[in-house]
Amino acid sequence: MTPAALPLLVLLAAAPAAPAAPAAPATPPPAAAPHQVVDRVAALVNGEVVTLSELADRAGPALLKAEQLSPGPERDQAQAAALKRALDDVIAERLLQAKAAELQLEATEQQIDEAVADIKKRNDFDDAALERALKEQGLDRAAFRANVKREYDAFLVLQYEVRSKVKVSDDDLRNYYQSHPQEFGGEDEVKVRHIFLPLPDGATKAQQEKVQEQMTRILQRLKTGEDFSAVAREVSKGPSAAEGGDLGWLRRGTIEKALEDAAFALKPGELSPPVRAGPGLHVFKVEERRASGTRSFEDAKEEIRAHLVDQQAGTYRQQLIAELRRDALVETKLPELQK
Incomplete structure (x- = not known):
């Protein structure tokens, strides 16, 4: 079973960061390649180095867009904001990886194979199309599998830590249906x-x-x-x-x-x-x-359940990341990222 088929995949979907692998977009974006960066140590996460070039690659299009602004305070702020978001993503990723290792929840080669197969199926890729997509993103097969493993590891941690907390009752479903009629109605x-x-x-x-x-x-x-x-x-x-x-x-x-x-x-x-x-x-x-064509509660309740589970899971994910950060030693080395 791949992460896409697991019931708590919504935990990953609730993450603020876009995945590095081409798992979501059907047409992958071009490789994020801002102008050449003079590499520096951007941060340390439990002693592990995060480089500026890594953040620039992760920030991708957001950093490219910032760099197209005219020189000045607005451009500096946009660049710093893009790098800061990338740093937060990398920190969360590193902490989840460490937690996966601690809990011995790392993905197996078989799980990674199944996840890759699912990515190909969802994007309607054969092997050649996948190779082209990876090339456009500046990835080779090894880097791609490493990205998939990282996402799967994070998923396993989130499933382990959060699944017992996510609870959606029938009353929750009914209350949402009754308080959001505009989402289930048709023409007035x-x-x-x-x-x-x-x-x-x-x-x-x-x-x-x-x-x-x-x-x-x-x-x-x-x-x-x-x-x-x-x-x-x-x-x-x-x-x-x-x-x-x-x-x-x-x-x-x-x-x-x-x-x-x-x-x-x-x-x-x-x-x-x-x-x-x-x-x-x-x-x-x-x-x-009335709204004509209004969907019944029975027709809508599983959609509501998925939405509420997603919502709760996103909240618990942020809480888990915050807890991991409190217990971690994170040192930001670049002044523009400390603001």
Whole structure:
């Protein structure tokens, strides 16, 4: 079984650093090669040297982007920030590797073979395509396998240290579903009742004022509490009058834009002002709102579970890294990385 198939792979996905191996992108980025760096010792992690060139390689495109800025404070800050993020990634990696060795959780050659095979499958690579991808990243097979082993070792440590802490209950799933309806809904719809008063073609100003006054009196009746459907049956001249003005569920794009805007601006129970559109005046009442195509809880719960496990695992991963750093001797040697 490869890490991609293991249930707690989300622990790796929650890591802030992008993997060095071409495991994630289908089209690997070009080799990160900032201008030639005069190598120096950037930091010591439990006495183990981290070089500036290693950080430059790890920072990759972020450092290249910073170097394209005009010389000055903004460029210096961007370069330092890119190198600092790379240093944090390298420190976490070194500490997880040391923990893997301590716990005797290092990946076997068979596990690495399976992980490489899975990377090829997910990226639709054959051997030749993988070789080209590695060449573009400036890696050979040995370096690539070392990267895969490092990621697998980190995964094993995280699985060992964190798996008992990640707990997602059915109540957690239900609470998330109910508090994030926008993530599971579809297109917005409104259930509408409607009163329509026509205006004759070429209506004079006096005729328009007469119909407007009639609609104003109707609105006053509705606002004093008269039943909309009863009033609609009495006064509406629209085709839905016999059904109490019931237009059913409407979605955007199905009625004239002015009418759509008036209806969708309302909350349940609200009345629109008179709207002039087409051959007359309209008043709407929205009875309900919903998102059509809403996914049921049963359909969505495994997706929610994966999200919450990922979220918890990311938090526990950061806590584990912080604990390892507290117990480690980390010395930063470059002044720009100490800020």
